[in-house]
Amino acid sequence: MEIRNIAIIAHVDHGKTTLTDCILRHTGAVTAKEDRERIMDSNALEQEKGITILAKNTSVKYKGTRINIVDTPGHADFGGEVERVLSMTDCTLLLVDAFDGPMPQTRFVLGKSLQLGHKPIVVVNKVDREGARPGFSVDKVFDLFSDLGATEEQLDFPIVYASAKQGWAVNNLSEVPGANIEPILDMVLAHVPPVKRDSDKALQFQVTALDYNEYVGRIAIGKIYQGTMKKGADVTLAKTNGTTANYKITKLYGYEGLTRYEIDEAGSGDIVAMAGIPDVFIGDTVCDMGNPLPLPAIQVEEPTVSMFFMVNNSPFAGKEGKFVTTRNLRERLDRELETNVALRLEETEDKDRFKILGRGELHLSILIENMRREGYELQVSRPEVIIKHNEAGEKIEPYETLVMDLPDQYTGAVIQELNRRKGELTGMDAHTSGITRVEYIIPTRGIIGFRGHFISETRGEGVMSSRFLRFDKYKGEIPGRKNGALISMDSGESTAYALWKVQERGDLFIEPQVSVYPGMILGMNSRDSDLEVNPVREKKLTNVRASGSDEAIRLVPPKKLTLEQSIEFLDDDELLEVTPQSLRLRKKVLDASMRKRSSGGR
Incomplete structure (x- = not known):
């Protein structure tokens, strides 16, 4: 059976995952039980946010051909996912919104594809959208190809017009839309070169993703560039640092739709998963026993933003989290580094403090959100750019x-x-x-x-x-947040009466009956300076009867900050306390008098 390996690339929200859903449904690769919106977004965070975070691969059969498909993230912060999986494919489907045209991430992913020598197929998606400008989008795509130094052959790209949401595609806008997306699949068969089956050569399998199973251990996912891989075979692992070691393949898996199933053998061009090598990492090459032929290491662009991850030392430390110690935090970060190729960790003089470098705020906030859902408790600092x-x-x-x-x-x-x-x-x-x-x-x-x-x-x-x-x-100083913070001066449980008085000063982030501590940030001041307030004060009761009814307490609903919004709010002298149950903004120095001394009396 012939094989075609393709990746679907685009800017965020241009319809990659929706198109993959259409292909899976049309080829019968998903069962009625598996079918849902955005089938490939299996991660809970992906389903909640409506974006693809992790690159995933699937496989379908169409007209006697196996098409391996890689669904890639569209957000720039997850560009590391795109960079490491594009090398597995021989061509890309470049999706462009018929209204938006090419966007910033389109340039990034297309540039990577062109560098690999791909001849992309352009799919102009959402042509049924109100205000769609397919002609404008195609012209802008051509300009983008030219700007990126595409060859004449790459500039002669085929075009398909589609509505992935409605499940149809046409080769020409003058055509009446059909009931399926076969024009895209037919274009793949016509324009994507079939994989060369060099199964008689020495084995070269490069790892581009990692998974874990509690029964078989670490699972390496990648493409067999040449040779044959067999279950039970002895192999040599050529690591990116130049060392080699021998292992046995204990499990070998292939892909069909959303299913990963056991196989005994796979040949060149196949995208497979294998187990049996406990210390395999992304970029390593699995070769025939005693014949190490390492492939070039996967190149990933350097991080641009850093944050400090710290052990929680607030007055509420250890009350809500399951994993709270330095050792817990270090082990979790080390585990993330194994699979997240765009992430870096730098040691600091403080053993309870780790400097994490990533591709952007969202890249790092996804890691923080995953950690809190797993039961970790930590503190993080304001994101800082990496200066060179x-x-x-x-x-x-x-x-x-x-x-x-x-x-x-x-x-x-x-x-x-x-x-x-x-x-x-x-x-x-x-x-x-x-x-x-x-x-x-x-x-x-x-x-x-x-x-x-x-x-x-x-x-x-x-x-x-x-x-x-x-x-x-370097551009010099850039002004930070315009507004100061409302800071608690006392500990206890917030009261409606106290917050009623405080809300005149700015926007509150908490409601009544929330536990607070001194130095905790309760809201944003309407002025540019910080202000200490008492959120736990109760109304004094007297035996004097009022002639009329007391003034009614009316609270403005608080502004509930998400994790991303909390990180954006942070100033240089502030931290975000993250637990499985709560997000608390706080000052680095909790004591008010010490805070004034350290800030020069501000």
Whole structure:
């Protein structure tokens, strides 16, 4: 049976996972029990957030051909997932929204695909969307191919128009939409080269993903580049650091739809999973016994943002978490490093404090959310960009391309804020629908904390996305949060009466009957300075009867911050306490007098 290996790539929310669902349904690769919306998003966080976080592979059969499909993340923060799995494939389906056209992440993933020599098939998705501009999108895609240095052969890309949500595709917009997406699958068979079956050569299997099973141990997932892999065979593991070791393959798995099933043998071109090597890592090569032929290591772009992960030392430490010690935290981070290739860990002088480097705020916040769901308790600091020095000794910092689609009436306020954050306007394009696209090049420092302001300023109607561009000259100081914090001066349980008095000072993050401690942040001050307040004060009771009814206590509903919003809110002198049950903002120095001394009396 012939094999085609493809990856589906696109900007976030352009329909990759929905298209994969259509392919699985059309080819009968999923059962009625397995069928649901966004079938491939198996992770609980992926289903909640509606985005793909981890790259996943599946396999379908169509017209006598096996098509191995890799569904990739669309968010820039998970670019490490894309970089390591594209090498397994021979071609890509590039999805582009018919309304949005190419977005920042489109450039990133397409550039990686072109570098590997792929000849992408362009799928213009959501052509049924109101205001869709398929012609505009195709022109912009061609311009993007040219900007990325595509060859003449790559520039002659085939195009399919589709509505993955409705489950149809056509080769030409003049055609009447059919009832299926066969035009896309037919295009794959016609334009994707079949895998060369070099099964008689020496084995080369490169690991691109890891899984774990409590019965068989670590499972390595990857592509067999050449040779044959057999269950029970003795093999040599060639590690990326140059060392080798011998092992036996205890289990071998193939893929069919959503199912991973045991097989006895697989040949070149197959994407498989294998067990039996306890210390295998991403990028390692499995070879024939005594014949190590390592493949080039998988190259992943460097991290741009760092955060400190610390053992929780607040007054409420250990009350809600299951794993609270330094050893627990270290073991969990080491385990994450094994599979998350874009993550780095740096030791600090404090044994209870770890510096974690990643690709962005979302990349790190997903790790934090997973840890709290597993029962971990920790504290994290404000995200900081990674500053480097060039050959001339000058400070350089990461810059990003920022693209926003927002209603015309909000553009002035957003542009003013981005200019304050040292951004540089590179383009504006007004749509006929009253939406303006604004493009900026801005230091990553300027984007940290901007998303919440953007959502508030555009009344939730704006859409923004960014992508790492390059390291460039340091821009100097960038103003941080405009507002100060409302800080608790006492411990106990918050009361409605006390919060009623406090809410006049700003926006509250907590409601009554919440346990608080001194130094804990209760809300955002309406002014630019911090303010200490008493949230536990109770109303004094007297035996004097009031002539009229007491003034009614009316509380404004508190602003409940998500994990991402809490991280965005943080200032340099603040921490976020994360437990399985709670998110608490706090000052690094809890004691008010010591805090004033350390801040110079601010």
